Amino acid sequence: MFDPNKKLHNDVPAEETAPEKKLRTPNRRDFLKGMAVGAGAVALAPLVTEQAKAVDIDVFAMKPSVRGEKVVGGRISHDPRKCAGCRICEVACALKNHGEVNPFKSRIRIYTYQPTVFIGIVCQQCGDRPCISACPVDPDKEGRKAIFEHPETKALTVDTERCEKCGECVEACNTERNGNLRLKEDETPDGFCLLCGECVKKCPQNALAVFPRTTDGKYASRNADVMAKEAIETIYGGYKTITDNLK
Amino acid sequence: MPGGYVGKILEVDLTAKKTKTVPMDMEEAQLFIGGRGLGAKWLWDRTKPGSSYLDPDTPICFISGPLNGLPAPSTGRLTIVTRSASTFPKSNPNTTGISHSSVGGRWTPELKFAGYDALIVTGAASGPVGIVIENEKVKIVPAEKYWGMRNYELQVALDKDIGQLYKSVYIGPAGENLVRYANIMTEVHHAAGRGGTGAVMGSKKLKFVAVRGTNAIGIHDMKAWKKADKQAWTELLSSSGFEQWRKYGTAMVLTASSDWGSEAVYNFKEGTYEHADLLSAERAYRNLWVGDSGCYMCPIACLNRGMIRTGRFSGMTHDGPEYEGAMMGANCGVKDFYGWMANTAASDDYGICFISMGNIIGFCMEAYEKGIIKASDLDGIELKWGDVDAMLAIQKKVAYGEGCGKLLGRNLRALVKVWGKECEHFAIETKGQAWAAWNTRSLKNYETTYLTASRGGDHLTGSDIKTQNARAMNDSLGICLFPQIVGLKPETIKDLLNAAAGYHLTMDDYMKTADRIYTLERSFNMANGFARADDTVPPRMYKEALSKGAAKGKILKLDEIEKLLDKYYADRGWDNKGNPTKARLEELGLNFVQA
Numbered sequence A: 001m002f003d004p005n006k007k008l009h010n011d012v013p014a015e016e017t018a019p020e021k022k023l024r025t026p027n028r029r030d031f032l033k034g035m036a037v038g039a040g041a042v043a044l045a046p047l048v049t050e051q052a053k054a055v056d057i058d059v060f061a062m063k064p065s066v067r068g069e070k071v072v073g074g075r076i077s078h079d080p081r082k083c084a085g086c087r088i089c090e091v092a093c094a095l096k097n098h099g100e101v102n103p104f105k106s107r108i109r110i111y112t113y114q115p116t117v118f119i120g121i122v123c124q125q126c127g128d129r130p131c132i133s134a135c136p137v138d139p140d141k142e143g144r145k146a147i148f149e150h151p152e153t154k155a156l157t158v159d160t161e162r163c164e165k166c167g168e169c170v171e172a173c174n175t176e177r178n179g180n181l182r183l184k185e186d187e188t189p190d191g192f193c194l195l196c197g198e199c200v201k202k203c204p205q206n207a208l209a210v211f212p213r214t215t216d217g218k219y220a221s222r223n224a225d226v227m228a229k230e231a232i233e234t235i236y237g238g239y240k241t242i243t244d245n246l247k
Numbered sequence B: 001m002p003g004g005y006v007g008k009i010l011e012v013d014l015t016a017k018k019t020k021t022v023p024m025d026m027e028e029a030q031l032f033i034g035g036r037g038l039g040a041k042w043l044w045d046r047t048k049p050g051s052s053y054l055d056p057d058t059p060i061c062f063i064s065g066p067l068n069g070l071p072a073p074s075t076g077r078l079t080i081v082t083r084s085a086s087t088f089p090k091s092n093p094n095t096t097g098i099s100h101s102s103v104g105g106r107w108t109p110e111l112k113f114a115g116y117d118a119l120i121v122t123g124a125a126s127g128p129v130g131i132v133i134e135n136e137k138v139k140i141v142p143a144e145k146y147w148g149m150r151n152y153e154l155q156v157a158l159d160k161d162i163g164q165l166y167k168s169v170y171i172g173p174a175g176e177n178l179v180r181y182a183n184i185m186t187e188v189h190h191a192a193g194r195g196g197t198g199a200v201m202g203s204k205k206l207k208f209v210a211v212r213g214t215n216a217i218g219i220h221d222m223k224a225w226k227k228a229d230k231q232a233w234t235e236l237l238s239s240s241g242f243e244q245w246r247k248y249g250t251a252m253v254l255t256a257s258s259d260w261g262s263e264a265v266y267n268f269k270e271g272t273y274e275h276a277d278l279l280s281a282e283r284a285y286r287n288l289w290v291g292d293s294g295c296y297m298c299p300i301a302c303l304n305r306g307m308i309r310t311g312r313f314s315g316m317t318h319d320g321p322e323y324e325g326a327m328m329g330a331n332c333g334v335k336d337f338y339g340w341m342a343n344t345a346a347s348d349d350y351g352i353c354f355i356s357m358g359n360i361i362g363f364c365m366e367a368y369e370k371g372i373i374k375a376s377d378l379d380g381i382e383l384k385w386g387d388v389d390a391m392l393a394i395q396k397k398v399a400y401g402e403g404c405g406k407l408l409g410r411n412l413r414a415l416v417k418v419w420g421k422e423c424e425h426f427a428i429e430t431k432g433q434a435w436a437a438w439n440t441r442s443l444k445n446y447e448t449t450y451l452t453a454s455r456g457g458d459h460l461t462g463s464d465i466k467t468q469n470a471r472a473m474n475d476s477l478g479i480c481l482f483p484q485i486v487g488l489k490p491e492t493i494k495d496l497l498n499a500a501a502g503y504h505l506t507m508d509d510y511m512k513t514a515d516r517i518y519t520l521e522r523s524f525n526m527a528n529g530f531a532r533a534d535d536t537v538p539p540r541m542y543k544e545a546l547s548k549g550a551a552k553g554k555i556l557k558l559d560e561i562e563k564l565l566d567k568y569y570a571d572r573g574w575d576n577k578g579n580p581t582k583a584r585l586e587e588l589g590l591n592f593v594q595a
């Protein structure tokens, strides 16, 4: 007799579950290795040509931008004109980073709006880091708070042991940015992207890419409602709802 | 615990306002898989022969399959199984057959993430209600506010009131008004169209079911899964048709079908449309579409988001055209491209199945042309071939059950009864179900699908037993049938199932399971008064040859149809009346059927 209450994801063999690291971000070597493997992934081979290039960008070796800003780190960018809303990215992220088929745990989330547009919300690694500023934990000798920038990948990282579970970073992300940062069951923050590139590799519509991150995340990291409004204006400028049209 | 399934069924009784969770019977699941298969079993168990689809005891089952939600291609299909509102036997118009209606979108995976393999709704509420599910929290909420809303505004309202991350299935005004070909929609554009499931939902006063889940779906053998999954994606993405499917969706065959002489044109009179170029995918690609839109886990994304940017329908958004849109186009003699789009968008918005609607409008147009009916029979609407405004007016009447819409919202047989025997010749239906846009005269053996489909005039069942079986499995597993048409092999799907659920099915077992499902559906129909006499094609198909195009002169022959049926029954292990034999039932493990 099977037990309906048994947690299902335990069925996933142990080695398939992402190892629980103290630093929940891979180091730079993992990062680049992961990308190289991705570019050659057989399963999606016919599709990846364009996006493989995007993934292969070594964001750390990038030259200063035209305006002379120094480019540090990357971010995942989503294009609502191309996205078909398949949620392959969500599942890929959850599977890779949590070892579960459970989009709820994905760091990227796809929201659907009408007239149909799909908005992908993922940590934009804002250069000015309102989340880090909000963290009340005292910096350690490397100058890191409980939530901090990974020294190599520049991706947002949490030190769950020093985290005080106050939710200030989540609050900051929710009020000032796209709100992708959220509290897990154990009340430590979750939802930050570690730039593994898995979602970019798996997207069949080439709607995702690694972009250099911006110094100020205010534009790139707006919430889904605002992004949707802009996307709808761009894609369906001047639309009328079907209902209005058939009055 | 085998993976694939999440192990629970949610039952909601709207009369008693009670909900309960029961564990899934895993033995039954292994025999009938899920979706269409389990649905047939549950409908057999839970309905009395001869009862009506409007009976509150009739369950409406929203069933996922073991592959739903998993990271294989196109695993977002939901199958809704209930008593059909549109398939009924000649012997007894008061009862109906089985309906299994499949729809894409993102609802079913969400149901599984919430922890349920299926939702079964019985009873009927006294006033409009909705069901809101978030993991183990299940609420029956009042829905007066939403009653009467059309699908687009309903989706927007639900997004606002319940939340962006909830996915919903719902009915429009047509379902509320019990139109017998009303559909159930999800996310505005995805329709569980055939079989009038919307009317069943409407009779229960159930406006919507919103669901959100935060749990995982397990996979039994991850190593085997990865192997099969890689194979599946490779087969699909490397097949030659893939890019074309992705670019155009099913609309790509609109003009091709006209060339072959297999389109529904002027109420199935012809198979080739002289204005096919006006209603083509290429035109839509250039003038309408703004991007792709797909279902859960689907790389094909056969839907296309679009907007009309010129003319009097300017500003209208929709997801067409797709091939079956031909029912509203060529079948009604439409030349106005944008008016055609407006009509299909209107159907989706009202929650009407546009296949049936287009068929019935085409029928009325022919009756009007022949002078059998006059404008006064249609509340003053002059229903001439290709008049898109008249079509819009008719649709509105049907959706709201006003005036002539009451009669038109029933079915072709009801119309023939009122308008006279002479209409029978061009009433294009099988088992009461209006045909879809494939005109069989020019396609070899294609009539098999219309003759033998358990839900009547249905183009998706498949035109030989092998295809029918493979597709029955798709509908039961929760994986879309298009990847299979593009290049995904049934063998690979079987491997995926084995890996996900921990089964050890061979290809023979897999096909036998499909046989079991198909035969049970047949048994359900036979127990409800269907007979060999119901496996027919309309007289136009064997009395009137196609007169134009590549298929000129093609016609079906009655004696060949009879021969085809004899062979089909024999191959299926049914007797020559179309009843599954005792030996066959026993072989398939359907012993309960005789009892």
Ligand code: SF4
Residues within 6 Å of the ligand: A076, A092, A093, A096, A097, A106, A107, A108, A122, A192, A193, A194, A195, A196, A197, A198, A199, A200
């Ligand atoms: S880059 Fe990796 S962690 Fe970030 S959203 Fe994509 S899959 Fe998830």
Ligand code: SF4
Residues within 6 Å of the ligand: A078, A082, A083, A084, A085, A086, A087, A088, A089, A090, A110, A118, A120, A202, A203, A204, A205, A206, A207, A208
């Ligand atoms: S995988 Fe790509 S197309 Fe699919 S939902 Fe994600 S971003 Fe959109």
